[in-house]
Structures are given as C-alpha cells and as structure tokens.
Amino acid sequence: MKFERFAFIFSFFIVFVAITGAIIYMDKxxxxxxxxxxxxxxxDSLWSIANKFEKSTNISKQEFVKWVQDNNDIHSSIIKPGEVVIVPVEKDQYYQVEQLASE
Incomplete structure (x- = not known):
C-alpha cells in the first residue's frame, strides 16, 4: 500500500516536472x-555584431554579448560564418527604423 502511494506521488511529480519544462521551453x-x-x-564577432546594432538597443555591448550567448546557447565567444544568431533587437522596431531611414 505504501509503495503504491509512493509510486503514484513519484509519477505525478515526474509528469509535473515534464509539463513545466515543456511550457518553459515553448515560452522561450x-x-x-x-x-x-x-x-x-x-x-564577425559577438562584439562587432554588438557594435552594428548599438543604436537599435538600449543595453550595453557587454549585456548585448551576454544576451546573445545566453539565448543562442553559445558557450564561448567564437562564432562561425553562416551561423544564425538571435540578437536583442525586436524585428518590428528594427524594420521601422530602417524604413524611416530609407525614406
């Protein structure tokens, strides 16, 4: 009887953790x-990309580089040509600024 109760609680905990993890991953x-x-x-380097988007964001270059590393699972400062990285510049904001600049 105790084993069945323990197994039920353990199974419930595992399912709860799995669902929570999936929700967090999908939200990210x-x-x-x-x-x-x-x-x-x-x-290109993370620093040169930070320089390129310096006017499009309100964060420092160090925070920019850290954000890019964290959100792209980059564990060093080395990036390779052809890689696609997400940068902390909202698409809508960037394209609005580019459109105004071209007019």
Whole structure:
C-alpha cells in the first residue's frame, strides 16, 4: 500500500516536472521569435555584431554579448560564418527604423 502511494506521488511529480519544462521551453521559443536573426559573416564577432546594432538597443555591448550567448546557447565567444544568431533587437522596431531611414 505504501509503495503504491509512493509510486503514484513519484509519477505525478515526474509528469509535473515534464509539463513545466515543456511550457518553459515553448515560452522561450516564442519569446525569441520577436527578435531579429542575424547570419554571421566572415570576420564577425559577438562584439562587432554588438557594435552594428548599438543604436537599435538600449543595453550595453557587454549585456548585448551576454544576451546573445545566453539565448543562442553559445558557450564561448567564437562564432562561425553562416551561423544564425538571435540578437536583442525586436524585428518590428528594427524594420521601422530602417524604413524611416530609407525614406
């Protein structure tokens, strides 16, 4: 009787953790969908990308680089040409500024 109760509670806990993890993962995916994606070009670094978008964001370059690393699962400062990274610049805001600049 005790074993069955323990098994039920343990199973419930495992299901709860799995559902919570899935919700958090899906929420993070949806959150990053609103941000600009940049394809890394030859000679680019996280710092040079931060310089490129300096006027499009309100955070420091260090915070920019940290955000890019955290949200793209980059564990070093090395990025390779052809990689696509998400940057902390909202798509809508960036394209509105680009449109105004071209007019």
């Amino acid at each position: 995916q949806n959150e990053t969908d609103t941000f600009l994606q940049v394809t890394v070009e030859d000679g």
